[in-house]
Amino acid sequence: MMLLEMASSGFGHRVAIGSRDGSGMTYQDLYDQSGRASDYLQQRNVEHVSFFDESSPALPVSLFAAAWAGLPFVPLNYRLSNVDTYSLFERITPTFTISDGAELENIISGVDGVQSTAWHLFLTDSAEGAIPEPTWNMDPDEIAVLLFTSGTTGDPKAAVLRHSHLVSYILGSVEFMGSDEDEATLVSVPPYHVAGIAAMCSSIYAGRRIVQLPFFDAYEWIDLAIKEEVTHAMVVPTMLSRIVEELEKNPSHKPDTLRAISYGGGKMPRPVIEKALELFPATNFVNAYGLTETSSTISVLGPEDHRIAVESSDPEVRKRLASAGKPLPSLEVSIRDEDSNEVDPGVSGEIWVRGEQVSGEYLGHGKRLTGDGWFPTNDGGSLDSEGYLFVEGRIDDIIIRGGENISPGEIEDVLLQHPNIRDAAAVGMADTEWGEIIVAVVVLSDPDFFSEPEILGFSKEHLRSSRTPEKIIMLDELPYNETGKLLRRVLKDGLVNQDNSEG
Amino acid sequence: MEIRAGSRLKSAVCNTEVIAVKAPGEDMDIRCGGVPMLDPSDTGEEGGKPDAAAADGTQMGKRYVDSNETIELLCTKPGDGSLGIGDALLAIKESKPLPASD
Numbered sequence: 366m367m368l369l370e371m372a373s374s375g376f377g378h379r380v381a382i383g384s385r386d387g388s389g390m391t392y393q394d395l396y397d398q399s400g401r402a403s404d405y406l407q408q409r410n411v412e413h414v415s416f417f418d419e420s421s422p423a424l425p426v427s428l429f430a431a432a433w434a435g436l437p438f439v440p441l442n443y444r445l446s447n448v449d450t451y452s453l454f455e456r457i458t459p460t461f462t463i464s465d466g467a468e469l470e471n472i473i474s475g476v477d478g479v480q481s482t483a484w485h486l487f488l489t490d491s492a493e494g495a496i497p498e499p500t501w502n503m504d505p506d507e508i509a510v511l512l513f514t515s516g517t518t519g520d521p522k523a524a525v526l527r528h529s530h531l532v533s534y535i536l537g538s539v540e541f542m543g544s545d546e547d548e549a550t551l552v553s554v555p556p557y558h559v560a561g562i563a564a565m566c567s568s569i570y571a572g573r574r575i576v577q578l579p580f581f582d583a584y585e586w587i588d589l590a591i592k593e594e595v596t597h598a599m600v601v602p603t604m605l606s607r608i609v610e611e612l613e614k615n616p617s618h619k620p621d622t623l624r625a626i627s628y629g630g631g632k633m634p635r636p637v638i639e640k641a642l643e644l645f646p647a648t649n650f651v652n653a654y655g656l657t658e659t660s661s662t663i664s665v666l667g668p669e670d671h672r673i674a675v676e677s678s679d680p681e682v683r684k685r686l687a688s689a690g691k692p693l694p695s696l697e698v699s700i701r702d703e704d705s706n707e708v709d710p711g712v713s714g715e716i717w718v719r720g721e722q723v724s725g726e727y728l729g730h731g732k733r734l735t736g737d738g739w740f741p742t743n744d745g746g747s748l749d750s751e752g753y754l755f756v757e758g759r760i761d762d763i764i765i766r767g768g769e770n771i772s773p774g775e776i777e778d779v780l781l782q783h784p785n786i787r788d789a790a791a792v793g794m795a796d797t798e799w800g801e802i803i804v805a806v807v808v809l810s811d812p813d814f815f816s817e818p819e820i821l822g823f824s825k826e827h828l829r830s831s832r833t834p835e836k837i838i839m840l841d842e843l844p845y846n847e848t849g850k851l852l853r854r855v856l857k858d859g860l861v862n863q864d865n866s867e868g
Numbered sequence: 869m870e871i872r873a874g875s876r877l878k879s880a881v882c883n884t885e886v887i888a889v890k891a892p893g894e895d896m897d898i899r900c901g902g903v904p905m906l907d908p909s910d911t912g913e914e915g916g917k918p919d920a921a922a923a924d925g926t927q928m929g930k931r932y933v934d935s936n937e938t939i940e941l942l943c944t945k946p947g948d949g950s951l952g953i954g955d956a957l958l959a960i961k962e963s964k965p966l967p968a969s970d
Binding site for chain 1: 873874875887889928931942944963964965966967968970
């Protein structure tokens with residue numbers, strides 16, 4: 366709330382969200398509306414403010430109104446199954462939720478203590494009355510946001526982000542009013558993704574106008590970027606890949622105002638980023654790595670790093686194009702082995718992170734931090750000699766073949782260099798002799814030219830024999846969730862079923 | 869006054885307002901314009917002028933730290949006075965701007 370108060374007093378006349386054609390909301394409007402909405406929310410006598418909807422101007426209003434009212438803000442995934450949605454709502458009652466339509470009422474009928482309103486009604490209903498005195502609680506240990514993580518096993522856990530975590534993140538990474546007045550950021554990640562929440566806070570503190578794309582579609586993204594003269598955007602890898610494909614189909618329909626594109630939220634296939642750098646030669650590319658539990662970004666590969674890596678002839682430097690860059694100055698990153706000892710540069714281990722923005726806490730489960738404040742991320746990775754962080758993916762995804770730990774990412778990077786391979790995933794499949802064997806699943810640019818022996822031969826040329834896939838399977842698409850995370854479990858289960866039906 | 873993270877203070881002699889983003893949770897003699905700062909709810913005597921030795925002013929959105937960074941104050945409203953602990957002035961915490969990442 367403090368962030369918005371500063372924005373409204375520092376540059377209240379600027380457009381905070383929406384179009385500059387007069388329909389947008391200024392920082393002063395946003396502040397006033399959040400104040401009135403906080404009164405409205407307090408009268409509901411609820412314990413959580415939830416958001417079960419696509420992005421809209423009601424997102425920043427309800428986010429800040431919840432903070433003003435001293436209530437945790439809970440953005441929910443509106444694409445879950447009915448059963449999962451039901452059980453999430455059961456966990457957050459009594460709640461006021463912003464949701465579009467009668468559908469939710471059917472899904473959650475039987476859950477007591479849910480009041481819901483469509484986003485535009487929320488904005489009009491809460492627009493009346495006086496703006497309350499700025500008497501919000503300044504306790505930094507109050508819960509700001511609860512985010513249900515997309516757990517692949519068991520019930521989703523609710524990551525707890527307190528005001529101190531989010532404010533530390535913003536102060537540590539964003540310059541107050543650091544944006545020029547003509548800057549605009551295109552937000553296409555959904556509200557229940559940590560980047561969606563972080564984007565609201567960062568953009569407002571920087572004074573950068575927010576343009577929302579509620580439902581990602583490559584053509585719409587490009588179109589909105591042109592219309593709104595968008596200068597900044599954050600995308601997940603699948604979005605960038607679709608944008609690149611769209612621009613190849615229709616090269617003349619291209620935004621020319623983009624100064625910076627940041628990407629994160631999953632592994633970026635190298636051909637996609639190389640193509641994007643070519644298509645947007647004047648745009649700065651930023652790769653960010655972060656987690657829900659760390660209030661978003663913890664390391665950044667900046668524009669200069671991208672350029673140096675692309676132009677360098679040193680393989681060590683070139684490789685950094687696939688890295689997550691360097692940790693933010695406001696936090697520490699350490700790579701640990703299985704006994705929690707720090708390993709040398711170049712050696713893989715688990716990524717640990719420590720800093721004021723790191724929460725590592727789940728509702729009802731307490732903090733998952735070590736005694737001295739480190740959060741083990743469950744991501745594997747390594748740091749190179751100059752401190753660039755390489756992320757190898759979830760430790761659970763590591764393939765153990767004949768006792769050797771193999772990171773799928775290493776195999777995927779090699780496969781993606783094959784001219785006909787558009788996307789690739791390496792997974793471990795149970796094997797009586799080796800424990801697990803490596804199976805590579807590939808998506809081809811031209812499926813007519815699929816040859817398993819040829820791809821196996823290509824892998825052998827570039828990988829140690831113990832890391833060469835035993836089998837290559839071709840699919841039309843790999844399964845991703847809507848925020849661009851490869852669903853390895855779904856992929857593996859599919860392969861197992863296929864195997865059984867074949868056998 | 870006991871200062872902890874989240875504490876707000878206002879200047880007695882100018883428009884400056886700050887919030888402590890880092891503080892040891894101890895009694896501290898925080899001043900602005902050379903005069904002890906007040907609780908924002910304090911409606912006591914205001915007015916006067918910053919001491920000439922502490923009149924370089926504060927800038928909105930800047931973070932001010934002491935030499936060993938035990939305390940960090942974020943300026944939420946700018947004014948004419950300079951921040952200090954006792955007679956020692958606080959300095960702006962320099963930070964290299966980072967590229968926007970979300």
